[in-house]
Amino acid sequence: MCRNIRPLNNFEPPATADEVYAAALQYVRKVAGTTKPSQANQEAFERAVAEVAHTTRHLLADLVSAAPKKDRATEAAKAKARTAVRYGTPA
Template sequence: MCRSIKTLRSPYAETVTEEDMRAAALQYVRKISGFRQPAAHNAEAFDRAVEAVTAATGQLLGSLEVRGGAR
């Protein structure tokens, strides 16, 4: 599952949307939790994790400097 997460930084991706980051975060949380779709009693924790990973992804991509490229 995680092998299908695509690289989101330059030069591999021209543009990265919030949707791209959320899709990668969702795949990651699914893999780590072992749930494709969590039970109702785990849904809130699952969704919070997806949002946290999405935010961390945005922070990481915003902080990376690619040599020879724009930030």
């Protein structure tokens, strides 16, 4: 999985349309092997992003979990602490 794609399931509040779009964009970029498609491929690239985002929204709506919802601020703080340990920077 691309490192820039973040888990979107089981958060309170739920993932926004922008977060879903960003994840879809990162996925299509990874699969296509490019961050900016040529003009000849622009339409196919944009269509793929839209379709992946659409499917992702359906997936998130259909998933069920018995686990309690995660808090975005708490998860962000945990990620920041992991980064500090990994790179030796102050949290």
